[in-house]
Amino acid sequence: MTLIVAHLTKSFQNFLAVDNLNFIAEQGEIFGLIGQNGAGKTTTFRMILNLLAPSSGTINWSGQSIHALERDQIGYLPEERGLYPKMKVEDQLLFFGRLRGRSNHELKHDIDHWLERFELTDKRRSLTETLSKGNQQKVQLIASLIHKPRLLILDEPFSGLDPVNAGLLKEAIISLKQKGTVIIFSSHRMDHVEELCDHICLLKKGKSLFSGAIIDLKKQYGxxxxxxxxxxxxxxxxxxxxxxxxxxxxxxxxxxxxxxxxxxxxxxxxxxxxxxxxxxxxxxxxxxxxxxxxxxxxx
Amino acid sequence: MNKFILLFSQSYTNKLKTKSFLLTTLLLLVGLLCLFMWPTISNWFSSEGKQLKIAISDQTHSRTAAYFHSTNQIRFTSSALPYNQEEQRVLKGKEDGLLILSRKQDGSLKAELRTQKPLELTNQKNIEEQVRTANRLFTIEQLNLNSEQVQKIMNQEIDLQQTVLSKNDASGKSSAQKATATIVSYAVALIIYLFVLSYLSIISSEIAAEKDSRIMEIIISSTSPIVHLLSRVFGTLFLAMTQFAILIGSALIMARSFHNGKYWTQISDLMGGLTPGYTVYAILFFLLACLLYTLVGAVLGSLVNKVQDVGQAMMPVTMMLMIGFFIAISGMSNPDTLLIKIFSYVPFTASMIMPMRIGATDMALWQAFLSLMLLFITIIGLFVFSLRFYRGSVLTYASGSFIKKIKQAIQLSK
The missing domain is CATH 3.30.70 (Alpha-Beta Plaits)
Structure with missing residues (x-):
């Protein structure tokens, strides 16, 4: 399983959001998309998610168009908190899991597992709006991976997390990677990227400044x-x-x-x-x- | 399909459980209960002791005082005392008022009411009405007619029989039928007005909130935008129908149970006066109006950036709705005006006005059918149009006019 983005371009009426982007994200590795605000990260994610159609270029998954990959196989964590404030944590996770085609029965067990892993077991019946920002972010993350996706897209997953929770999140991401999930994530926090990613793509105003292994980038400067x-x-x-x-x-x-x-x-x-x-x-x-x-x- | 059911039931049950829904339903039920119990409630407040006592000083030398009939609110007594003494009794509060009747030069009745305090409007009107009738009877009596002749004049009524000669035209309805249809149509317009007003903002806020919180992106990345749009539209429609069913059901039960089914008989009489054609059209117009406005609400909700902007975006639609409603009200007195004819074809107002025209005017049914088709085509058109930019609109967070946003959304949806 490999995600290959080739010559991906997206132009809107008066500007070029993504300009001839190329990168490869392989199974068993974490790929980092790095750039300032407005660099085109979210637009790229939206094209992978099929929310936006590329102006030109291709996105392939294991040799086929990304559209061939079932939507239920993709997990997505949006940059901002995408949760129902008036819903209980457990119901929220059940809803998002079922939205990705899993049954209540299958989900129950996984929800237990993840809530425990993220130290949220006592918040199971709390309304989401009563949770702290960091806890909401953790719920959001569980919601994005509860259905065991093969491709996981995380847009700024560390925002709002304290170091302890960021550590929990990192561990979770690494264990998913080991299980074979292809993970793409964006972040402003270079220390996180450096720690987690093997390959990165540096974006600036839609253009790729570098795409490849971090070590190769480092070697450029010595x-x-x-x-x-x-x-x-x-x-x-x-x-x-x-x-x-x-x-x-x-x-x-x-x-x-x-x-x-x-x-x-x-x-x-x-x-x-x-x-x-x-x-x-x-x-x-x-x-x-x-x-x-x-x-x-x-x- | 599974995802549609999931999204639909989530939308429906979430809104069903909200406090605002439960509270408004409860308040409306209490309102209904008060309506049906009104005679009982009004009795609590207007006790027997409050009956107005009016003494009649009859100086016409005829039995004029007998023309006045006591009611629950007013008790008339004929007084034999001279009126200045009777005035003293009024001042002392033993009587509420003194009605002095005398004969004018032209043979009609002169009536003067002297009270200690000003009277309430309803009592004033009641007495005025009685004086008017008494005057008529008094005048007739002065003509020296016998009682049979008097009865004949008083009870004379005539029904105007109408026949339409042109065979192509719809058969004329009786004025009673028209009056019934007017009342029912007014009720239909009012219900559409109230329901649309409350559910329009419910669906817009729901979609705007999902867009604002980016849940929308997760949902439409796991299913299609069409499924999302339809699930929200039908979730809201079902919620509206649920509330409607609860209210109608409770109203019918109340109508049967209170006052020995007096209202039940009234309602069934009213319904009996309607033709099946009218009923079918009224129901279709009602359902389509709900569908149209829910769809409009969904589209508006997808275009605004924040939930707070929903109210502002709703303004033009609310205005449209109000125009329709007020034109429908104007039709209560005269449903045959040009204004009503025009607006009965405008899809956004047709559902409030066309039922009135169907029931209360003699128009050909093809006109109603045409209006219904226009409404239906508008809904389909709006649906197809909104699908073109719905995907894009939930991803645009740009500011600007709606036209600009729609253009941008269409661009994004490509």
Whole structure:
């Protein structure tokens, strides 16, 4: 099972919402669609969900058009809370499960399982509107996956969740991935994306800035993030060749290098002064990469 | 089909369980109960002691006082006392009023009512009516007719027999038939008006809320927009019919049980005065009106962005409904005006006006059929049209005029 989006374009009267988008999301992996507001993430999701027809391009599922995939095999978590406020949590989940073709009997067991997993068992009979934002988000998530979809689309699943609940959600997403669900999700939170996704697509104003494995994106820039702790002054570090930028955070210096090759001479220069408490060289974080890509596209 | 049933029953049962539905149904039932118990209730408030006492000082030297008949509200007594003494009794509150009758120069009756306090309107009218009758009888009496002749004049009534000579035209209805149909048509118009007014906003709010909360996206991504639209329309219609059935059923039970079935007889007399054709048309117009307005409500609900905007979007439709209703009211006094003829073909008002024309005027039935067809075609047209942009409209959150939104929605639906 693979979702292949090829040359996907959606234009509205006066603007191009999605412009020649290409990506592949495979079984057993989590695919991240990343972009600022208005980048075209939701429009892309809507085309996969068959809510909007593409202007051109194709969306294929296991070699066939996505339309061949039964709607009951798709799970969708919209960006905003899509729940009935006056409905009890359990009824809500039963409704959404039945809407995707499952029977009451089958659902009961799964509802128990998921409510327990998300620590919502005591809220089973509560009206949805009485739940906290985070709990509502968890109910929403259960509603999107209660029917065991083969393709799960999550639009900003982490919004409104505290770190503990975000952790629960991550675990759930990973276990679904292991069971073979193809998962696509969008997020502003790059740390979540970095942690969960293997492949991503960076979107800006409908255009894909990058599509592929995160590690490939990182390799484009190389390991240019250098963190140093030792008896050095900022001035001293700044004078080293290849240092583009320097920031100080407590006793740590974060150096941005012009290229990965600069690291070795810097190490040698610093080692002359004796013991180095910390010297770590890393790739740019996804957040930094994203900012660079977006800024690069603006230029 | 399964998903339609799921969505339909969810829409129906959710709304059935809302407090507002239960409360309005209960209030309407209490209203009905009060209506049927009105004679009893009004008795509680107007006790026997409140009967108005009017003394008649008859100075006509004729038995004029005998023309006045006491009722539950007013008791007339003939007084032998001179009227200034009787006036004192009125001032002391022993009598409520003094009616002085005398003879005018031209032989008619002169009546003067002296009371301590101003009278209530109903009593005033009652006395005026009695004085008018007494005057007529008094004048006749002055003509020295015998009692048989008097009876004949008083009880004279004539029925105008009508025959329509042109064979192609519909057979003329009697004025009694027309009057019955007018009353029933007015009731039909009122029911349509009230029901549409309340259910229009119910369906619009439901759809607007689903759109606003993005539930719509989940629903239409798991089934088709048509199924969603139809499930909401029929869910609401069924809810309306449920309330209607509860009210009609209770009204009939009440009519049978209270006042020894007096109202039951009245209702069956009223219904007996209707032709089967009229009844069928009235029911069809009623059902189609509900369908049309529910569909309009659904479309409007899909076009607004937030539930709060529903009221504003509803304005033009409410206006249309009001126009129809007020024209229907104007038809109570004269159902043959040009205005009524025109609006009886306009699909949005036809259902409130056409039944009145069918029952209360002598028009050919093909006209009713034409109007019904126009209404039906409008519904089909609106349905087909709304399907073209429903999918898009539930995904647009842009602001702007409805025309702009519809255009955008059609664009999105492609």
């Amino acid at each position: 390991k240019i993030n250098l963190t140093v702790r030792g008896p050095y002054s900022e001035k001293e570090l700044r004078s080293l060749p290849g240092v583009v930028e320097i920031t100080r955070k407590k006793d740590l210096f974060r150096l941005r290098l012009s290229s990965e090759e600069e690291a070795r001479p810097i190490f040698q220069a610093l080692a002359k002064d004796g013991f180095i408490e910390r010297f770590s060289l890393d790739y740019l974080s996804l957040e930094e990469l994203f900012k660079r890509k977006v800024a690069g596209a603006d230029e």
